[in-house]
Amino acid sequence: MHPFTLTKPSDTREALNAGGHGGRYIAGGTTLVDLMRETVERPGALVDISALPLHDVAVTGAGGLRIGALVRMAEAAAHPKVRALYPVVSQALELSASAQLRNMATIGGNIMQRTRCAYFRDVTADCNKRDPGSGCAALGGYNRGHAVLGTSDQCVATHPSDLAVALAALEADVHLTAPDGDERTVPVADFLLRPGTTPDREQALHPGELITAVEIPALPRPLKSGYLKVRDRQSYEFALTSAAIALHIRDGRIHEAKAAAGGVGTVPWKLPAVEQALVGERPSERLWAVAASYAADGARPLRYNGFKVELLKRTVEQQLRTVGGTA
Numbered sequence: 001m002h003p004f005t006l007t008k009p010s011d012t013r014e015a016l017n018a019g020g021h022g023g024r025y026i027a028g029g030t031t032l033v034d035l036m037r038e039t040v041e042r043p044g045a046l047v048d049i050s051a052l053p054l055h056d057v058a059v060t061g062a063g064g065l066r067i068g069a070l071v072r073m074a075e076a077a078a079h080p081k082v083r084a085l086y087p088v089v090s091q092a093l094e095l096s097a098s099a100q101l102r103n104m105a106t107i108g109g110n111i112m113q114r115t116r117c118a119y120f121r122d123v124t125a126d127c128n129k130r131d132p133g134s135g136c137a138a139l140g141g142y143n144r145g146h147a148v149l150g151t152s153d154q155c156v157a158t159h160p161s162d163l164a165v166a167l168a169a170l171e172a173d174v175h176l177t178a179p180d181g182d183e184r185t186v187p188v189a190d191f192l193l194r195p196g197t198t199p200d201r202e203q204a205l206h207p208g209e210l211i212t213a214v215e216i217p218a219l220p221r222p223l224k225s226g227y228l229k230v231r232d233r234q235s236y237e238f239a240l241t242s243a244a245i246a247l248h249i250r251d252g253r254i255h256e257a258k259a260a261a262g263g264v265g266t267v268p269w270k271l272p273a274v275e276q277a278l279v280g281e282r283p284s285e286r287l288w289a290v291a292a293s294y295a296a297d298g299a300r301p302l303r304y305n306g307f308k309v310e311l312l313k314r315t316v317e318q319q320l321r322t323v324g325g326t327a
């Protein structure tokens, strides 16, 4: 591990000042410390933000939900408001990582986590994300777990967060504060960046900006929602495919539909064609199959991950059936 300095500010202004001078924010450290041990990441200065007052979960005036960036994954998953209002978020968190990691990792850190591409974590392999311009070992390598959507000829790594898939489906925002105190919000869908020609740039963050919260908008009620994750084993494993679905069904018709997929995209993959196919229709087995048939539109499979195209459609269809029923 390379040498680094560590500061632990007790107030937000002090933390932002350190971040504005090149310090790297750390809270749970469940991704960053691993990457530092492997010398994939070599920050010279860490700013431990765990003492900052960003630990609240609160219903917003509009009826949405704001979750502080430092709320632990396990706390958010178990929070009564999260469970009652957005089960899809609670389920996505509970299906993530191990219990030990969920007790340490934070909401802000979860959406900032870096890819699990094995070549990215192997400092002897070519990787444009870790070392821009060096190439992509996954393109000609073992790419079974890699993305089929949103890829480029520079990088095909999946985004690993389950939570971010649920947040993308619900069209949540990320709240940010800059070192000069300016605040802004960015939709999750715009915050996480596709690789394009700059796979090393993963988030729409300005230098020194700090994530303070995520905010899920109010949605019409009643709202049924849930998360399905398909993986090689049932615990401590990343998704091959996943589906986050939320449906507002009233008087026998779907009035609002939110859908996104994970394990298949370089970013959490919103499914607008699936949503459009659902709105205005009556729940039925045929509707679930027709809507899910759009889930993999635009997919570009690699040598070893062609199975994800069909698996994604089946995952979405199954989760539509689970959430929407067939009444």
Ligand code: SF4
Binding pocket: 115, 117, 118, 119, 120, 126, 127, 128, 129, 130, 135, 136, 137, 138, 139, 154, 155, 156, 157, 199
């Ligand atoms: Fe690196 Fe992306 Fe290629 Fe993986 S897929 S080796 S992260 S450039």
